[in-house]
Amino acid sequence: SLSLHHPFHMERESDPPLVHTYKSKYSDSEAQHRTFAEYMPGGNTKSLSFWRPFPIAVRSGRGCKLTLDPTGQEVLDAMNAYGAVLHGHCHPHIDRAVKAAVDRGVLFAAPTRAQHELARTICTRIPSVEQVRFANSGTEACLIAIRTARAITGRKKFVAFAGGYHGLSDTLYPFLHASTPKHPDKIIVPWNDLAAVEAVFAKFGSEIAALITEPFFGAGGLLTPDEGFHPALRRITRQYGALLIFDEIFSLRCAYAGMQSVYGVTPDLTCLGKIIGGGFPIGAVGGPRATMKIYDPESTAEPLYHSGTFNGHETSMEAGKCSLELYTPEEVERMNDLGAAVAQRMRQILQQRHLTESVQLHHVGSYLQVHFTHRHPLRNHADVGTADRDRHRLFHLAMLNHNVLVTTRGLMILTTVMGSEDIDQLVDAFEASLVDVLGVSVRSV
Numbered sequence: 001s002l003s004l005h006h007p008f009h010m011e012r013e014s015d016p017p018l019v020h021t022y023k024s025k026y027s028d029s030e031a032q033h034r035t036f037a038e039y040m041p042g043g044n045t046k047s048l049s050f051w052r053p054f055p056i057a058v059r060s061g062r063g064c065k066l067t068l069d070p071t072g073q074e075v076l077d078a079m080n081a082y083g084a085v086l087h088g089h090c091h092p093h094i095d096r097a098v099k100a101a102v103d104r105g106v107l108f109a110a111p112t113r114a115q116h117e118l119a120r121t122i123c124t125r126i127p128s129v130e131q132v133r134f135a136n137s138g139t140e141a142c143l144i145a146i147r148t149a150r151a152i153t154g155r156k157k158f159v160a161f162a163g164g165y166h167g168l169s170d171t172l173y174p175f176l177h178a179s180t181p182k183h184p185d186k187i188i189v190p191w192n193d194l195a196a197v198e199a200v201f202a203k204f205g206s207e208i209a210a211l212i213t214e215p216f217f218g219a220g221g222l223l224t225p226d227e228g229f230h231p232a233l234r235r236i237t238r239q240y241g242a243l244l245i246f247d248e249i250f251s252l253r254c255a256y257a258g259m260q261s262v263y264g265v266t267p268d269l270t271c272l273g274k275i276i277g278g279g280f281p282i283g284a285v286g287g288p289r290a291t292m293k294i295y296d297p298e299s300t301a302e303p304l305y306h307s308g309t310f311n312g313h314e315t316s317m318e319a320g321k322c323s324l325e326l327y328t329p330e331e332v333e334r335m336n337d338l339g340a341a342v343a344q345r346m347r348q349i350l351q352q353r354h355l356t357e358s359v360q361l362h363h364v365g366s367y368l369q370v371h372f373t374h375r376h377p378l379r380n381h382a383d384v385g386t387a388d389r390d391r392h393r394l395f396h397l398a399m400l401n402h403n404v405l406v407t408t409r410g411l412m413i414l415t416t417v418m419g420s421e422d423i424d425q426l427v428d429a430f431e432a433s434l435v436d437v438l439g440v441s442v443r444s445v
Contacts, residue, residue, distance in 0.1 A: 018436045022397045023053055028071045032057040048082070051396065051408050061089030063417045066405065076404045076425050078412045083218075083367070084274040086253055087326055088417035094278045094326075097318040106314045114317035121324050122276060122286060126248075126257050128266045129286030133295060134312045138249040138273030139167025141283030142212065144306060145269045146171060148285065149210035149243040151294055151304045157204055159211040159242075161191040163220035163381025166212055166247050166271070191217060191380040192226045197236060205240035210269075215259030218250030221384040222362040222369035222411065230263045237268075243291075249273035249283075254336065254365030256329045275327065278319030281310070331416060339366040339414055342423060346370075349431045359434070370395065370410040370430075372437075391437055398433035 023030070033054040037043035042050045049055055059069035066077045066089075077089070087094060101114065119132050135141050146158055166172040171183055187204065189196040201208060211233060217223035237244040246267035251259040253275050260267055268291055272284040286292070297303045343363035350356050360371040360378060372391040375383050396408045404426055406412045412426065 016394060018394060018398050018401055019053065021401050025401060026054075026056055026068075026073075029056045029068065030054045032070060048408070051393065056400065056405070061085075063088045063090070064415050064422050065089075074403070075400065076422055076429075078399075078404055078406045078414070078426055080413045080415050081279070082274070082407065082411075083250060083253065083413050084277065085279050086275045086323060086415060087278070088415045089279075091278075091326075091417070094319050094322045097278075097322040098280070098315050101314040101318040104314070107310065108314070112312065112314065112317070114314050114321070115312040118276070118317045118321045118324075121321050122272065122284065125324065126260075126270060126286065128260060128288065129270050130289045131292040132272075132284045132286035133292070133306055134317075135283035135285070135308060136281045136310050136313070136316075137167070137283045138247075138271065139169055139172075139283070140308070141249065141271040141273055141285050142166040142172050142245075142247060143169050144283075144285045145245045145247075145271050146210060146212065148269060148291070148294060148304065149245065152243065152291065153209045153241065155207050155209035155242070157185045157187060157207045158209050159187045159189060159197070159200060161213055161217075161220075161381075162188050163191060163223075163384060164212075164214055164217060164247075165219035165250075166214075172212070190382065191220070191223060192229060193380065194229065194232050197233065201236055201240050201242075205242070208240060208242045210243040210245050211237050212245040212247060212271075214247045215251045215263060216364055218367070219409075220381060221371065221378060221387075221409075222364055222367055223378060223380065223384070224362075224364060225263070226379070230265045234265050234267075243268040245269045245271065247271045251364075252276070253327070253332070254367070256327075256332045275323055276320045277316045278321075278323030280316040280319045281313070282316040282320055326416070335366040335414060335416060338418075338423070339363060339368065342414065342427065343368055345427050346430055349427075349434070353431075353434065355434065355438070358438075366414040368412040368414075370412075372410075394437045395433050398436040399429050401436070402429035402432050404429040 033043045044050050057069040058066050060067045061077060064077050066075050115134065122132055123129050133144065135144060150156060160166065160172065187200050189200055213233065216225060234244055244267045246260050248258045248270050249272060252272060255262050258270065269285060269287040272286065273282060276282055276284060293299050294304045295306055343361060346361050350359055350361060358374055360373060360376055362369040371378060371387045373387040375386040378384055392410045393408055395410055396406060399406045
């Protein structure tokens with residue numbers, strides 16, 4: 001296995017050639033990184049923005065392209081803030097809406113029309129959501145959902161799935177590695193394992209307030225549920241009087257009314273974020289009126305307290321409303337078709353290069369994920385853990401060597417502003433990067 005556990009900025013003869021290429025191509029970014037690291041640990045303010053040997057720095061973005069700092073180099077953005085920038089950078093309609101908000105004032109300690117309009121836009125889009133509360137991040141949204149479930153049921157425990165991601169709180173961070181915080185009320189079970197779910201509810205059912213899940217795993221490897229998995233979760237939670245929480249922060253872009261509409265499941269609460277903010281900070285929790293009334297001081301004697309200085313920020317409200325209005329049912333279908341077409345081209349490359357046994361490509365909507373593993377199919381967190389993490393990281397560097405930014409775990413995200421030339425660039429970089437990482441002989445494809 002190719003070791004990446006040493007600091008790449010220390011020259012080493014055993015470094016793969018593509019690492020030396022990266023260091024040379026982005027040498028100015030290393031100096032910028034060292035400058036940033038003087039006042040920010042690791043030179044960044046979110047862990048995912050760091051990678052070895054050093055990350056690139058961005059000066060600006062427009063459409064689906066990023067301009068790097070300080071050189072002005074241009075790369076295709078197939079990371080897109082992990083899916084939050086659905087319509088690319090500096091979209092003119094979103095920019096106009098945000099500038100109008102700035103001109104009239106961005107933060108008020110009272111309700112505004114912009115808050116109502118985004119709330120109405122969400123509620124008319126997702127049938128299970130009749131009312132919403134806004135927050136400032138997906139992490140907050142998921143925490144609020146768990147707090148709501150506890151208040152409604154009077155219980156403390158909740159169930160989450162190993163490898164699922166619901167934000168960076170000690171309560172909900174369920175990745176199973178050394179830094180995972182322990183939480184006495186958190187029960188973690190394997191994804192796609194109904195027997196395990198049944199077992200924990202049989203044992204703790206009267207203590208469980210909620211089960212929280214993504215419709216499909218996003219950060220956990222783009223894993224889809226087995227047939228009937230979500231309907232079974234709905235049945236089990238109802239049987240034991242627990243709330244079912246769908247975290248649609250990552251998945252909303254894949255279906256106009258959320259993936260809950262695709263899987264035919266009506267959750268008790270839905271967590272939202274990313275695309276509902278149009279690139280601005282946001283989170284939201286929504287559900288039926290009967291559930292959300294716990295926050296209503298006019299209909300509840302002791303309403304659940306929820307506040308936040310920046311909740312309902314005007315820029316996020318305006319950008320979010322514009323983002324969702326642009327993302328019509330027709331546009332959702334177009335993006336899903338585009339994702340399917342890209343996945344087909346990439347799978348053809350894997351077949352023609354005889355890599356289908358060692359490289360898996362997962363695809364949902366406008367998301368694509370490469371896994372360097374012989375394990376197939378990938379059904380849960382343990383399966384994803386068989387992938388060669390070093391090759392994932394090298395693939396990320398190789399894609400940048402070919403002027404495409406993807407996530408360090410091999411996730412590629414499309415945007416509505418990508419044209420045919422951008423898609424060709426992404427697919428060509430995918431093939432070239434496989435050659436760089438795996439040493440695959442070049443064939444005519």
